[in-house]
Amino acid sequence: MKTVNIEFTLNGAKTKVTVPANMTLVHLLRKELGLTGTKIGCDKGECGACAVLINGKSMNSCLVLAAQVDGKEVTTIEGLENEGKLHPIQEAFIEEGAIQCGYCTPGMVISAKFLLDRNPDPTDDEIKTGISGNLCRCTGYTKIVNAVRAAAQKLKNAGGGGETR
Amino acid sequence: MRPFDYLRPKSAEEAIEMKARLGKKASFLAGGTDLLVKLKEDAVRPEALIDLSFIESLKEIREADGTVAIGSLASYADIGSSPLIERFGYILRQGALEIGAPQIQNAATIGGNIANASPAADGIPPIYALGAHITLVGKEGRRVVAVEDFFTGPGKTVLKEDELIIEIGFPKMMEQDKGFFKKIGQRKALAISKASVAAVLHIANGKIEEARVALGAVAPTVIRCPKTETLLKGRKISGSLIEEAAKSVSSESMAIGDVRSTPEYRDYVIGVLFERGMRNIFSDILP
Ligand SMILES: Cc1cc2nc3c(=O)[nH]c(=O)nc-3n(C[C@H](O)[C@H](O)[C@H](O)COP(=O)(O)OP(=O)(O)OC[C@H]3O[C@@H](n4cnc5c(N)ncnc54)[C@H](O)[C@@H]3O)c2cc1C
Numbered sequence: 001m002k003t004v005n006i007e008f009t010l011n012g013a014k015t016k017v018t019v020p021a022n023m024t025l026v027h028l029l030r031k032e033l034g035l036t037g038t039k040i041g042c043d044k045g046e047c048g049a050c051a052v053l054i055n056g057k058s059m060n061s062c063l064v065l066a067a068q069v070d071g072k073e074v075t076t077i078e079g080l081e082n083e084g085k086l087h088p089i090q091e092a093f094i095e096e097g098a099i100q101c102g103y104c105t106p107g108m109v110i111s112a113k114f115l116l117d118r119n120p121d122p123t124d125d126e127i128k129t130g131i132s133g134n135l136c137r138c139t140g141y142t143k144i145v146n147a148v149r150a151a152a153q154k155l156k157n158a159g160g161g162g163e164t165r
Numbered sequence: 166m167r168p169f170d171y172l173r174p175k176s177a178e179e180a181i182e183m184k185a186r187l188g189k190k191a192s193f194l195a196g197g198t199d200l201l202v203k204l205k206e207d208a209v210r211p212e213a214l215i216d217l218s219f220i221e222s223l224k225e226i227r228e229a230d231g232t233v234a235i236g237s238l239a240s241y242a243d244i245g246s247s248p249l250i251e252r253f254g255y256i257l258r259q260g261a262l263e264i265g266a267p268q269i270q271n272a273a274t275i276g277g278n279i280a281n282a283s284p285a286a287d288g289i290p291p292i293y294a295l296g297a298h299i300t301l302v303g304k305e306g307r308r309v310v311a312v313e314d315f316f317t318g319p320g321k322t323v324l325k326e327d328e329l330i331i332e333i334g335f336p337k338m339m340e341q342d343k344g345f346f347k348k349i350g351q352r353k354a355l356a357i358s359k360a361s362v363a364a365v366l367h368i369a370n371g372k373i374e375e376a377r378v379a380l381g382a383v384a385p386t387v388i389r390c391p392k393t394e395t396l397l398k399g400r401k402i403s404g405s406l407i408e409e410a411a412k413s414v415s416s417e418s419m420a421i422g423d424v425r426s427t428p429e430y431r432d433y434v435i436g437v438l439f440e441r442g443m444r445n446i447f448s449d450i451l452p
């Protein structure tokens with residue numbers, strides 16, 4: 001079949017589309033579904049601008065066929081905010097001044113989310129490894145690492161104690 | 166990308182049947198991290214893709230008496246976080262964590278890494294050093310190939326047109342075994358290896374009983390180092406033995422030059438990597 005019918009969950013909403021077999025996920029998201037938060041930089045897996053979460057795992061959506069997310073859960077940068085309130089990782093990026101042109105930011109935030117979901121208390125080295133697949137041509141990374149560290153703290157505070165009971 | 170048909174088998178059997186029917190016209194698709202790049206560059210032109218990524222049974226990592234078997238569709242993230250691999254094949258875990266970056270590890274499969282057959286692939290030297298076997302199934306049945314016999318050149322393997330890589334199996338590393346994987350690239354992440362080395366040493370009574378040393382990115386395929394392995398056999402670990410073996414590793418390297426580095430640099434640096442790896446794992450007994 002040169003086209004494929006797929007049904008997947010996109011930022012929490014059931015989505016049904018028919019896609020050409022050779023369409024990448026990033027193309028589906030941006031051109032067909034209008035979710036332009038996910039960026040295209042290199043279009044070959046090297047820059048991380050197109051990173052999204054698929055079943056909770058970060059992947060570069062320029063190297064995934066749209067057909068491959070059938071039945072899966074896809075979260076893009078647009079899916080991180082909650083009823084108009086930014087995700088703590090997004091807030092931390094703004095507060096720490098970790099955004100200049102912003103082109104790398106959606107991918108950076110997705111990589112940070114993937115890292116912090118698994119490792120709520122990363123060392124700076126772990127943060128650097130966590131964002132190692134995301135290139136930034138503006139910031140020099142220092143402020144991005146600071147932002148991820150600050151985000152980890154925010155998430156811990158929001159989680160609140162946790163030791164009760 | 167040019168148009169292609171998209172097929173989604175639910176089982177390995179169905180995938181093999183599809184490939185047998187379509188032959189050269191079809192390519193298997195696993196994590197897509199090599200294939201999609203090639204499709205975009207128009208370097209390959211399949212008429213159909215057979216998507217293996219929905220075959221859950223090929224993603225399992227399991228143990229069976231004395232061995233560990235990794236399904237070909239296991240991702241490097243699966244391998245990097247597997248307790249079985251950490252315990253019985255940790256040098257492969259070290260390799261897995263060097264692949265690209267988290268987004269690449271989440272997609273890239275070991276089967277795709279092997280089928281792609283780059284001499285610089287980071288998953289391959291560890292499985293040489295582990296003494297792995299690769300199980301292939303095609304329309305004529307199943308065969309098991311030793312990893313050394315699988316690769317025939319850069320991008321070339323003994324895989325037949327209708328064959329699917331099913332799993333990679335290796336004998337468990339035991340208490341007495343020590344090993345490491347080390348790589349050097351242009352930069353820390355997302356860098357193709359300029360040189361890499363993996364080793365597994367079986368130690369008994371303070372002596373090396375058996376050694377397997379494999380080098381990546383310094384020959385048309387990953388290679389073993391027979392001379393170095395013989396040199397190490399039966400010897401007691403010492404600083405001078407490690408230095409001697411590192412020189413031997415450099416002499417067995419057959420590097421060529423390319424845009425990433427010169428042959429002299431590669432032959433030299435691979436000895437240095439080997440020496441560092443050895444000094445790390447024997448830091449408790451070396452001065
Ligand atoms: C940005 C980037 C960085 C990278 N960094 C590294 C790195 O550091 N180290 C490294 O080693 N590699 C690296 N790679 C290469 C690549 O990620 C790996 O080789 C990966 O393991 C390929 O697996 P895949 O599942 O994505 O394969 P795919 O792209 O899906 O397939 C690759 C080939 O294998 C065939 N194939 C796949 N599965 C099977 C099977 N079960 N049986 C038979 N044939 C099969 C396909 O037909 C295809 O020809 C990188 C790639 C990118 C894009």
Ligand code: FES
Pocket residue numbers: 039040041042043044045046047048049050051060061062063
């Ligand atoms: S656009 Fe996908 S990684 Fe660069």
Ligand code: FES
Pocket residue numbers: 098099100101102103104105135136137138139
């Ligand atoms: S802020 Fe411009 S690329 Fe990162």
